[in-house]
Amino acid sequence: MSSLAQTQPALAAASLPKATAEPAWVKWTLVTVALTFLTLFLVLPLSVVLYGAFELGVKVWWDAITEPDALAAIRLTLFVLVIVVPLNAIFGIAIAWAIAKFEFKGKTLLISIIDMPFAISPVVVGLIFVILFGSQGWLGPWLSAHDIKIVFAVPGIIIVILFGTLPFVARELIPLMQQQGKEEEEASLTLGASGWKTFWYVTLPNIKWGLIYGVVLCNARAMGEFGAVAIVSGRIRGETNTMPLHIEVLYNEYMFTAAFAVSSLLTGLALVTIVIKSWVEYKDERRHKTA
Amino acid sequence: MSISIEQVNKRFGNFVALDNVNLAIKTGELTALLGPSGSGKTTLLRIIAGLEQADSGIIRFNNEDITGQHVSERGVGFVFQHYALFKHMTVSENVAYGLTVKPKKFRPSKAEIAKKVNNLLELVQLGWTADRYPSQLSGGQRQRIALARALAVEPKMLLLDEPFGALDAKVRAELRRWLRRLHDEIHVTSVFVTHDQEEALEVADRIVVMNKGRIEQDGTPEQVYDNPANPFVYEFLGNVNLFHARVKQGQSSIGDLQVPSPEYTNSEEQDGLAYVRPHEIDVFNLPQPDAIKVKLDLVTIVGPAVRLEVLAESDQQLIHIEQPKEQFKQLNLKQGDTAWILPRYTKVFLGEGI
Numbered sequence: 001m002s003s004l005a006q007t008q009p010a011l012a013a014a015s016l017p018k019a020t021a022e023p024a025w026v027k028w029t030l031v032t033v034a035l036t037f038l039t040l041f042l043v044l045p046l047s048v049v050l051y052g053a054f055e056l057g058v059k060v061w062w063d064a065i066t067e068p069d070a071l072a073a074i075r076l077t078l079f080v081l082v083i084v085v086p087l088n089a090i091f092g093i094a095i096a097w098a099i100a101k102f103e104f105k106g107k108t109l110l111i112s113i114i115d116m117p118f119a120i121s122p123v124v125v126g127l128i129f130v131i132l133f134g135s136q137g138w139l140g141p142w143l144s145a146h147d148i149k150i151v152f153a154v155p156g157i158i159i160v161i162l163f164g165t166l167p168f169v170a171r172e173l174i175p176l177m178q179q180q181g182k183e184e185e186e187a188s189l190t191l192g193a194s195g196w197k198t199f200w201y202v203t204l205p206n207i208k209w210g211l212i213y214g215v216v217l218c219n220a221r222a223m224g225e226f227g228a229v230a231i232v233s234g235r236i237r238g239e240t241n242t243m244p245l246h247i248e249v250l251y252n253e254y255m256f257t258a259a260f261a262v263s264s265l266l267t268g269l270a271l272v273t274i275v276i277k278s279w280v281e282y283k284d285e286r287r288h289k290t291a
Numbered sequence: 292m293s294i295s296i297e298q299v300n301k302r303f304g305n306f307v308a309l310d311n312v313n314l315a316i317k318t319g320e321l322t323a324l325l326g327p328s329g330s331g332k333t334t335l336l337r338i339i340a341g342l343e344q345a346d347s348g349i350i351r352f353n354n355e356d357i358t359g360q361h362v363s364e365r366g367v368g369f370v371f372q373h374y375a376l377f378k379h380m381t382v383s384e385n386v387a388y389g390l391t392v393k394p395k396k397f398r399p400s401k402a403e404i405a406k407k408v409n410n411l412l413e414l415v416q417l418g419w420t421a422d423r424y425p426s427q428l429s430g431g432q433r434q435r436i437a438l439a440r441a442l443a444v445e446p447k448m449l450l451l452d453e454p455f456g457a458l459d460a461k462v463r464a465e466l467r468r469w470l471r472r473l474h475d476e477i478h479v480t481s482v483f484v485t486h487d488q489e490e491a492l493e494v495a496d497r498i499v500v501m502n503k504g505r506i507e508q509d510g511t512p513e514q515v516y517d518n519p520a521n522p523f524v525y526e527f528l529g530n531v532n533l534f535h536a537r538v539k540q541g542q543s544s545i546g547d548l549q550v551p552s553p554e555y556t557n558s559e560e561q562d563g564l565a566y567v568r569p570h571e572i573d574v575f576n577l578p579q580p581d582a583i584k585v586k587l588d589l590v591t592i593v594g595p596a597v598r599l600e601v602l603a604e605s606d607q608q609l610i611h612i613e614q615p616k617e618q619f620k621q622l623n624l625k626q627g628d629t630a631w632i633l634p635r636y637t638k639v640f641l642g643e644g645i
Contacts, residue, residue, distance in 0.1 A: 183371050183373060183375035184375050184376075184377055184378075186342050186362075186369070186371070186375065187369065187371060187375040187376075187377075187437075187440075188377075188388070188392075189342070189362045189363045190340060190341075190342070190362055190363070190365075190367060190368065190369040190441070191363075191388055191389035191392065191440070191441070191443075191444055192363050192364075192366070192389055192392060192393065192444055193363060193388075193389075193392040194363060194392075197392045201377075201388075201392065202377055205377075205379045206378065206379065
């Protein structure tokens with residue numbers, strides 16, 4: 001009996017793959033197609049950026065990114081990130097909370113509206129805000145009467161990037177919070193915890209990884225946003241040029257090395273983002289395995 | 292802590308969850324809210340806890356109106372069907388939670404909290420799990436931890452929402468006996484929701500049977516089982532056979548069989564329904580006066596008992612019977628044989644029943 005039990009699984013294991021697996025050539029064709037595609041459209045362009053940036057040596061690269069206009073662009077981009085990312089995180093948590101834990105009229109509408117920024121072309125987004133806040137726009141006369149500048153200034157940039165990255169955190173958190181339900185929060189409340197303590201000790205730890213993931217994605221998109229920013233910023237050098245805009249200016253002026261140098265910086269930031277994202281995914285997966 | 296529920300109503304959209312419910316629960320009692328799903332039992336429990344707000348009506352704890360009090364101030368211990376343990380905290384952090392979130396003024400010292408957590412884990416016999424995470428425990432263990440967590444804040448009452456509903460049969464049976472003993476030890480006023488009549492009969496001091504947002508009957512397990520107030524309670528508290536009956540002046544006739552129905556002495560002749568439980572029917576292998584002649588359609592042996600499905604010869608009505616195996620063996624009957632049956636105890640309700 002015991003020898004039977006031992007030999008049977010071995011037999012099954014040997015005969016199983018034939019029944020379920022595709023032929024080897026299918027597998028290798030697919031792998032080759034995927035790898036070729038990745039090389040052509042990801043690895044190659046990335047290498048070109050790095051090659052272009054460092055072609056004339058590290059000194060030229062360093063000069064290109066420490067040039068005043070480049071520094072201003074980097075500073076502006078980071079400044080925008082510092083404002084946009086926390087605001088989006090807060091908004092994302094708020095809307096995910098509302099959708100996952102409350103019942104109200106218009107909930108389905110809200111869920112579909114939240115994806116709008118992804119669907120609308122960035123150029124259109126830029127135009128919307130120019131029409132709203134521009135000097136010829138609806139709110140233009142009132143704004144100029146109160147000496148508030150939004151379009152062709154930093155507030156405009158922040159607004160369009162905020163709009164464009166709005167869904168990232170919320171989309172990440174809504175399914176997560178819906179799946180978790182509200183029992184743990186209710187348990188916390190019955191144990192005497194206030195609403196704030198419940199959020200801090202129960203809700204936030206439960207959504208931590210989803211939140212970080214959403215923030216990382218939001219961050220990546222906010223750095224690279226081009227179309228909408230190009231329209232509302234007015235492209236004032238050293239003032240309203242973010243990094244992507246600055247790269248375009250350099251490129252249009254045939255300063256390829258400088259353009260590549262700033263590009264390499266942006267690419268570097270993107271790579272860091274991807275590493276963080278993978279790490280978060282890895283941690284999250286491990287947490288699910290133990291759970 | 293006594294609980295008093297006065298004229299409580301609750302609707303969800305068009306669905307009436309609670310329809311003018313009145314109930315008083317005495318201090319130290321273990322009460323079961325028993326009913327099918329949708330009967331409003333969980334809603335009532337959540338309204339007592341403050342997790343749900345009644346549309347109208349009053350809730351009192353010890354005669355004090357707490358209808359508008361927030362759940363975090365009611366001092367109730369609540370146990371959820373799916374445990375609702377904090378996944379990211381260890382077992383001891385879970386149990387300590389209610390104490391650690393207290394405002395500084397009322398919070399015990401770290402050493403006191405640790406001591407209390409240890410005592411509670413001993414009480415639920417899970418001291419060795421202190422440093423584990425909930426995901427590493429079985430369902431039954433998780434529910435005991437959830438109970439320890441609820442007890443940590445010394446609640447005025449314990450409310451349990453289908454506490455054993457997600458567990459398998461054996462763990463369920465163990466855990467409910469354990470809950471009964473625990474209640475005998477600590478005597479905190481407890482209300483638990485269940486749709487399992489056996490669980491309610493076994494554990495509770497008192498059973499409140501609910502249906503469609505109303506209370507059908509309220510009494511000790513014996514009262515509710517032996518004297519069901521209406522057909523619904525009768526059917527809900529165990530399997531039952533239904534027979535058409537004619538009721539007249541304290542007598543009911545079921546076919547040729549006459550049974551006394553002293554509660555209807557003054558009634559005109561009218562239709563009724565006779566309820567007979569499967570284990571309250573005698574089976575004979577020889578003709579008996581008044582007995583119903585039947586054919587044994589199906590004989591199933593379930594452990595120590597025998598379940599019979601028999602067909603009445605007169606109208607082919609299907610009747611369920613349950614007997615101890617030994618008793619049935621002595622009759623020397625087998626599937627397909629003819630037999631005679633007599634109900635030992637019959638309860639007749641007027642009208643067409645439910």
